[in-house]
Amino acid sequence: MIYNQLGESDLKVSDICLGTMTYGKQNTIEEAHQQLDYAVAQGINFIDAAEMYPVPTSAETYGKTEAYIGEWLKHQQRDKLIIATKIAGPGRGFEWVRGGAKAIDHANIKQAVDDSLRRLQTDYIDLYQIHWPDRYVPRFGATVFDPTQVKPSVPIVEQLEAFADIIKAGKIRYIGLSNETPWGVTQFSNTAKQLGLPKVISIQNAYNLLNRVFDGALAEAVYYENIGLLAYSPLGFGFLTGKYLYGKPEKARVSLFQNFGQRYLKPKVSEAVAAYVDIAKRHNISPAQLAIAFVRSRWFVTSTIIGATTLEQLKENIDSVNLVLSKEILKEIDAVNLQFPNPAP
Structure with missing residues (x-):
């Protein structure tokens, strides 16, 4: 396993990060712990969660993922692991998240951090991320910025001041963004x-x-x-495995949960997937490993977040660390991208 420095920090994170958003919905606590044990045994030291996980989120399952991890984490050597989680932002109607008060302000950050620490059964969080911006931005498949949707939001300086207090208290070490835009990245920085x-x-x-x-x-x-x-969804919601080319597998997320993964149901997705699957087959590579190896090859990717509902899937995904794509394969991938540019943005 390769370990990469994460930004301007002293965190050295594994090339593969274990995503956990299925824990508590599609995976039992026993299955979650089995995955965690296997991932760590393969050299993964980076585990990513969120207060709203598992997804699709609900009042009944809110926080379960962190609780499942916490029951495992209390038996581990904490300083050998890098634990990341996220605070849910406003604008998605989750009334069960902190009583509906979801602004990224000092009071909500403090409560969310304290709640995550309790569920994770740890004294500190290595990387604490804003799951999506406090302000309005197009997200989760939306691509057009609409000025009429802009509403008052917590100023970035106030968000950073709140995080500074939490860091000073020793509850979190570093902060990160998620589902952010170029404007947001530069403003925060x-x-x-x-x-x-x-x-x-x-x-x-x-x-x-x-x-x-x-x-x-x-x-x-x-x-x-x-x-x-930290690249999430390297398999494009599972579509890049090719499993949706001939229908919807019964236990797949898109089959189980209505209106889930809508960005991958757009025109040209199936044609693009078929082309990438064909590249994998011609080079005797599994489509899943091709997709993950491509993401890992990008210069700006520090860690690739993988998730799975079965241990067999997890093993295949982690094994992608042994695959380095040739210049020939990368050239074929770019040719498909030219033909089908960003069908699921």
Whole structure:
């Protein structure tokens, strides 16, 4: 396993990060602990969660993922692991999240951190991320900025001041962003530098063969600000395995949960997936490993977040660390991208 420095921090994170958003919905606590044990045995030291997990989120399951991890974490050597979690932002109607008060302000940050620490059964969180911006932005498949949707939000400086207090208290070590834009990345970074506030060290955005939006302005922003991408959904919600080409598998998320993963149901997704699966088959590579190896190959990716509902899937995904794509394969991938650019942004 390769370990990479995450932004301007002393965190050395494994090339693969274990995503946990199925724990408590599709995975039992026993299955979750089995996955955690296996991942750590393979050299993974980086585990990502969120207060709203598992997803699809609900009042009944809210916080379960962190609780499952906490029951496991209390038996581990804490300083050998890097634990990341996230605070849910406003704008998605989750009334069960902190009683409906979801602004990224001092009171909510303090409560969310304290609640996550309790569920995780730990004294500190290594990386604490804003799950999506406090302000309005197009997100989760939306691509058009609509000025009429702009509403009052917590100023970035106030968010950073609140995080500074929590860091000073020793409850979190570093902060990161998620589902953020180039404007947001530069505003957080510049505000921190100008005022001596905590600098964000990471951004967690979707990135895969079907969604290479990060290649553009976001890549420029993280390059100049020295921020690492934690790429989520490298398998494009499982579509890049090819399993949806001939229908919807009964136990797959898109089959189980209505209106889930809508960005992957857009036109041209199936054609693009079929083309990538064909590349994998011609080179005797599993489509899943091709997709993950591509994400890992990008210069701006510090760690690739993988998740699975079965141990067999997890083993295949982790084994992708042994795959280095040839120039020939990368050239074929770029040719498909030219034909089907970002079908699931």
